[in-house]
Amino acid sequence: MPSTIQEFIKHNETRFLDELFTFLRIPSISTLPEHKTDVARAAEFVADSLKNAGVENVEVIKTEKHPLVYGDWLHAAGKPTVLCYGHFDVQPPDPLELWESPPFEPSVRNGNIYARGACDDKGQMYMHVKAVEALMRANGGKLPVNVKFLFEGEEEVGGESISTYVSKHKQKLKADVALVSDTELFADGIPTLCIGLRGLVYTEIEATGPARDLHSGMYGGSAPNAVFGLIELLSKAKDADGRIQIPGIYDDVVPPAQAEVESWKKLPFDESEFLKHEVGSTALTGEPDQSVLARIWARPTFEVHGIAGGFTGTGAKTVIPAKATAKVSMRLVPKQDPRRVVDAFKKWVEENTPKGIRTEVRVLSAGPAISVNPNHPAIDTAARAFAERLGKPTVFIRSGGSIPIVGEFAAELGIPTVLMGFGLPDDGLHSPNEKYRISNFFAGIGTIARFLQEYGQNGARMLESKQ
């Protein structure tokens, strides 16, 4: 990689940060209607930054909700194509009173940028733009690889528009690999590629007992209680050790390969630190015969995200509630079929609903787990670029979360995704005082530039060997 690229980055650090700060000042909160124009402004900012970088065919694409931004540069004949993805919308900043500096006025403290979106995902997606700009400038207006960009403004509210767009524009978005920077380093300074994401089946369950709320004195002892019925039902979903009791749920679960398990053991993971500083409770839970990393990366879950029913105001009201609802999800691991899981869950609910209670399950989303082959040339190239830039071997981890767009790139475009993120576990995404380490912002730009450069070479060799 020409030293001019890294030099260009070094010489432009102040400008890059200034631009990022301008980007971060736009309160592009996608879930709040009053910020709709801010999301649109952020889209325009992104489009302009792509044009300034030398990207062509830049367009802001109107959708039903928030716009998408597309751009490409496709003159690297015979070279592979990378589809860069990121999102320019952010979570609401509440609770505001917990922020030490205003969420939309970036502030630098201890080498970190504090702002909503600093890490998730403005700071990270902007690395893609700046990496391409650096490559372009250092190569006399040319890139060593073909690139397409697709950025969205709805990631924090479900990403419906991009999902529709991807399925309708397969040819336009055709690429060899996708690049997503919306994940984190396992720990600061450790080059990390994520090669597995859990899937997710998210449901809403409603229980109905009596026809209306009843007086608990007049009917207590004889009338079914919707809240208690839902409690009885859900309590049966896991045993005391956290093992899911829904028949068939573990049928398709494939244990991670021995080599992967061994590699996890080498990660700098301290269970008591994790309990104390990340979880903050008195004990960890879950299957005792599985390591913590296995439990969060390679095992399905059953989680109740919320429950509501009956009287919950101040004081006392003696009702037997007629209705109760809960949000229930199951995280899935590779090979689990979301449809089979949905069916198994519905059957289990039906068979375990207590006497006098009726239940209804509504499926809000269902997507499979993703696993990426670490031997794929793009992943291999990314791992080497990462290791070279940070000076340590790259580790391959999984994430317990789900990034739906990665599944859509796999299903609709048939391409794997390089999940190369530069956040840190304590960056506080979705929380007050979200931050992004400045050194990781520049390490990201450098690593991505290096990856694109080397993938242009390696990927081209691969394309040749295919022909």
Place this chain on the structure above:
Amino acid sequence: MPSTIQEFIKHNETRFLDELFTFLRIPSISTLPEHKTDVARAAEFVADSLKNAGVENVEVIKTEKHPLVYGDWLHAAGKPTVLCYGHFDVQPPDPLELWESPPFEPSVRNGNIYARGACDDKGQMYMHVKAVEALMRANGGKLPVNVKFLFEGEEEVGGESISTYVSKHKQKLKADVALVSDTELFADGIPTLCIGLRGLVYTEIEATGPARDLHSGMYGGSAPNAVFGLIELLSKAKDADGRIQIPGIYDDVVPPAQAEVESWKKLPFDESEFLKHEVGSTALTGEPDQSVLARIWARPTFEVHGIAGGFTGTGAKTVIPAKATAKVSMRLVPKQDPRRVVDAFKKWVEENTPKGIRTEVRVLSAGPAISVNPNHPAIDTAARAFAERLGKPTVFIRSGGSIPIVGEFAAELGIPTVLMGFGLPDDGLHSPNEKYRISNFFAGIGTIARFLQEYGQNGARMLESKQ
């Protein structure tokens, strides 16, 4: 009983109804601050109606919250004293859209008065006032018995002020028996006295898991979930048959006497009608070896009135909730000590709280069950007056609910309470389209007048025999 009394009532039916309607038009909703002056207006209305009836020493008593109304007539030398109680505050009328006529504009349909408070308790407490007025007019300004009135405007919000007042004015409120009309007939036309009320221990339980809401992808499988922890805990409170699993909870429960059980069997109670028209679910629940009436009258309960925790908005949010709360009560039957029940519950919570979860129990109220001896002269007299007026034998029932003031009259004043109510099971207290049957309003005035008259005679004999 002089026929003049019943004649007086008959001749004044239109006026009595007109007055009641004026009373019902006052939206004396005690829980809503914006109706504070309406509750005060209702107190003034009650005070005026007592004065017009010939009651003396009428006063509107200021309290921390809503006023009380007191009045007495104590010139029946050698005769016993009856303490009449009722409440002039009402529940909010929501949901308004379900009312067929405005809640504070009384409307007569099919022999019923439709209005908020028609039955609970304005219509019923006003019977006391009108019964005394009728007795006074028919007896040339004298009563056959001494009466004291104590009416409150806080019954629907806990009744704190009256509780304080009773404990501080024992001498002023000294009486031989209390009379409360805030219950119902077992069925229309059946003279009914309630001789047992369940007690109530009402608590709030809070569960804490992680230090803050966690991302269910990143931590799911390893972090304790406050909502699920609370579900796990509460699910253990009852077995599938509804039998409470808290050790010691049934220790002091005394089964009803055989005679009482036999009398319940004779009541016109149809279980399938009860399921269909009152409960409105697919099945009744509770201990299968107990009859429905025993389950709601003579057995303790464990009820979850409401639960809240985590995300319950529209759509999907993948949090592992840090906190969850539930409102949990236990109804008590005679001989159960509320303090022992509280202790047993707290101990059970402590011992059954799942790993990784912390729980805290807050006791909001705790009062014992009440049972009244049906052989007490006042009850005996009431039963006969009731039977004479309605032309059928009086039945003795219990109520599964709790009327705290009855416990306070027993504990503070040492007197039993005649629970003589004229509501019907489908009067819809606390619900839209609350109603009160007009014929029962007048039957109530007549029965109460008859009871006061006869208790003046019988009670006097009893007082004499004591001396």
